[in-house]
Each structure stands twice: as C-alpha cells, then as structure tokens.
Amino acid sequence: MPDVPFDELDLAIVDALRSSARATWRELAAVLGVDPATVARRWARMQAAGVAWVTAHPAGSITPTCALVEIRCAPGRSGEVAGLLAGDVEAPTVRLMSGARHILALAQAPDLGTLSRYVLDRVEHLPGITEVQSHPVTSSTVEAGRWRDGALDSEQRRRLAGSARKRPAHAGVLEGPDHRIAHALTVDGRMSFERLAEYAGIGPVAVGRRLTRLVDAGLVTFRCDTSPHLTGHSVAAVFFGSLDVRDLDAAEERIRSLPGVRASRFVAGPYNVVIDVWLRSTAEVREVERRMCQALPTLQVQDRAVVQRTVKLLGRILDEDGRSIRSVPLLPEFSPLPAVERRKH
Numbered sequence: 001m002p003d004v005p006f007d008e009l010d011l012a013i014v015d016a017l018r019s020s021a022r023a024t025w026r027e028l029a030a031v032l033g034v035d036p037a038t039v040a041r042r043w044a045r046m047q048a049a050g051v052a053w054v055t056a057h058p059a060g061s062i063t064p065t066c067a068l069v070e071i072r073c074a075p076g077r078s079g080e081v082a083g084l085l086a087g088d089v090e091a092p093t094v095r096l097m098s099g100a101r102h103i104l105a106l107a108q109a110p111d112l113g114t115l116s117r118y119v120l121d122r123v124e125h126l127p128g129i130t131e132v133q134s135h136p137v138t139s140s141t142v143e144a145g146r147w148r149d150g151a152l153d154s155e156q157r158r159r160l161a162g163s164a165r166k167r168p169a170h171a172g173v174l175e176g177p178d179h180r181i182a183h184a185l186t187v188d189g190r191m192s193f194e195r196l197a198e199y200a201g202i203g204p205v206a207v208g209r210r211l212t213r214l215v216d217a218g219l220v221t222f223r224c225d226t227s228p229h230l231t232g233h234s235v236a237a238v239f240f241g242s243l244d245v246r247d248l249d250a251a252e253e254r255i256r257s258l259p260g261v262r263a264s265r266f267v268a269g270p271y272n273v274v275i276d277v278w279l280r281s282t283a284e285v286r287e288v289e290r291r292m293c294q295a296l297p298t299l300q301v302q303d304r305a306v307v308q309r310t311v312k313l314l315g316r317i318l319d320e321d322g323r324s325i326r327s328v329p330l331l332p333e334f335s336p337l338p339a340v341e342r343r344k345h
Helices: 008-019 025-032 036-049 078-086 112-125 154-163 176-185 193-200 204-216 245-257 284-295
Strands: 052-058 065-073 093-097 103-109 129-142 220-226 235-242 261-267 273-279 300-313 316-318 324-327
Touching (some): 008 025, 008 036, 008 052, 008 154, 008 220, 025 036, 025 154, 052 176, 065 078, 078 093, 078 300, 103 112, 112 129, 129 245, 176 193, 176 204, 176 220, 193 204, 204 220, 235 284, 245 261, 245 284, 273 284, 284 300
Antiparallel strands (some): 052 220, 065 103, 065 129, 093 300, 129 261, 235 273, 235 300, 261 273, 300 316, 316 324
C-alpha cells in the first residue's frame, strides 16, 4: 500500500478526538476552525488507510483484571505464537520484543481467577512457547489514552476539555443492550447511533440514552490510536524497573511529566513498574532512560527493550507497518458484529 500524505490538520483532528472521541464533526470543526465536511473527510481517509482509529474499552467498576505476560519462544516460533495470541479476546495487546523476552502481551479478564486460567490453561500450552512469566497489574499510573501529539493550542485544548469533562466513576453493570453497545464500540468507537441500534436491537434514541449512562457512570471510555505513519513516533520501547515502595505515590506524577511516556503500570513481580515510551529513533532510548532516572532517583531500571513489531494494539490487528487492518473485540461476543476492516488501496 503506498504511503498517504498526512499533515498538521490530520494530527490536530486526531488530538481533538483523543480529547473528545465522540464529538460531532461540527463540534470538532468549530474548535479546529475548518469546515465539518473537511474534518469528516480527513478522518474517513485516515481510518480507511489504517493510520488512526477510535476504540472503546471497559472502565470503572467493570475494568478488567490485567497482567503483563512475558513469553519466551523456541527459535523461529515467536511470530507464530504472537499471531495465535492476537486472535484472543483476552490478549488486547501483543508485541514482539528485543532482549530477554520474545513477546510481551497484555492479558485481561473479568477477574483474577479467569485471568489466571487464561494464562495457565491457554497461553502456557500454546505450541512454540518455552517460558511464561506473568505480572499482575496493580494500577495504571499513565493511561495510553492520555497521549497527545501537541497539535492543538491551549485554547483548543481548553474548549475540548470543557465539552468532554471527566466524570467520576460509579458502580454499575452492563445489561444486555449495554453489553452489545459496548462490544460494538470496541470495534469502532465512533460507530453511529443508527448502526449501534441495529446491533443492539433497540432504537437510536435508546442507544444514545444508554451510551450517555455508560459514559457518565465511567463504565466505558474511549481512546484514539495511530500508526507511526501519521505521528512519526516509529520507535516504541519498554523499561522494566523497581521503585522504593515509599516513593510510589509521588512517582505517579513524575512519570506523567516525562517526555515520550505513553503508558505506565505498577505490577507485582521482580520489578514493580513498567513504562512504555514512544520515540522517533532508537538514539532517544538512552536519553529517555537518563531523564527517567533523574526524575525518579530511587528507580532501578532492571531491563529495557525495543518493540520490534506491535502485532496487536488494544484489540486492533496491525500490519508490519503498524497500520490497523482488522479488529478483535475487547468484550466477549453476543452476536456477529458489523465488519470493520481497512479498505484495500
């Protein structure tokens, strides 16, 4: 597929959607100072090319239990194993890595028991795997959905923040139609009310009312992801380290302020913090580690690795160039979903 030229307006649209994922084209156009048709056309082009997409995922009281799973494989088998894992609902993110582990996967399930069964009964028995080590996630200090490319000015950010204010999470459960709505949104976070209604078996007005309740209750949240072709951040790296337990609370804010940090999690295991960064070149890896250690004096970086290829990112299967080609829903399926695949060019 030939490269498609993208520009600053495309990045601005993506950053706007990161702040307000389901805002209308008219609302986004008013903030960006362009015509709504231009915003819609640009987004359709990016989505069709597989360089940008919006995904919903469960949150609040229905946030799944997660673990980072390190996998070592027999020679020549890592690509095959990663492909098998990528088809699992329970493995929303799968990456081929350099260094001590061949694969680093994010595994998730409704509870610890189900997650343990997935790792022990499914992952450990896949052909080609020689070693599995899992690290339950105790908390996420930086969510990947917070990432911004800096394409908006302060006034634009303020206006979008006002239209997508953060609401406190409440206890709640997904009823039948809610589950179908949330399930469909994990495939396309901007799916229209009309298409959601067809899948959920209720009217568009009822869909809108239920979705508002889900968002207000903090049960569903949205994230806009991109491929390196759009942003230029072609290198992803992961740092594995340990922090003094007395510094964990203070470390959260310091980690958030570090340049290039896309996600950070506290985990249970031989290290207690795992930090993901997005960079423009491998030369930046050393500088990021230096800044990290300056900001976190008690941090002991025990290992670092470069992502050789992201096979799956929060439910999206990616091609070798990091473009989205199809989706694996993040929730168990109730009935067939509308197909959402990238059109061939």
